[in-house]
Amino acid sequence: MNISITFRHMDGTEAVKRHTHEKLAKLQKFLRQAMTAQVTLEVIGLEHIIDVRIQSGSQSFHATERSEDMYASIDMVLDKLERQIHAQKGATVAKKHGGMSAGEFAVKVERESQRGTRG
Numbered sequence: 001m002n003i004s005i006t007f008r009h010m011d012g013t014e015a016v017k018r019h020t021h022e023k024l025a026k027l028q029k030f031l032r033q034a035m036t037a038q039v040t041l042e043v044i045g046l047e048h049i050i051d052v053r054i055q056s057g058s059q060s061f062h063a064t065e066r067s068e069d070m071y072a073s074i075d076m077v078l079d080k081l082e083r084q085i086h087a088q089k090g091a092t093v094a095k096k097h098g099g100m101s102a103g104e105f106a107v108k109v110e111r112e113s114q115r116g117t118r119g
């Protein structure tokens with residue numbers, strides 16, 4: 001696991017760096033292969049922005065969050081990434097078992113509702 005943290009327009013404190021590293025390290029348990037993460041922490045005016053890109057094998061995930069508190073932004077971006085990882089894992093399992101992904105299911109339901117048939 002390799003996590004690189006970049007600070008822009010702010011002083012990088014050890015507490016923020018440690019908090020970010022600890023939170024992102026928890027995502028590794030959901031991934032099959034070792035992850036590499038590039039994190040950018042930035043302050044523009046009153047907004048604290050975090051941008052995270054994660055690469056794990058052939059899978060990649062990206063999320064950005066902004067708020068008035070850096071710690072809140074970190075927690076919110078972590079939730080987004082966790083949802084992306086779980087959705088990807090669900091799609092992979094469905095494909096493996098011959099099912100359809102959530103996106104394919106939504107398209108199927110939409111087509112059926114347009115035709116006026118159910119089932």
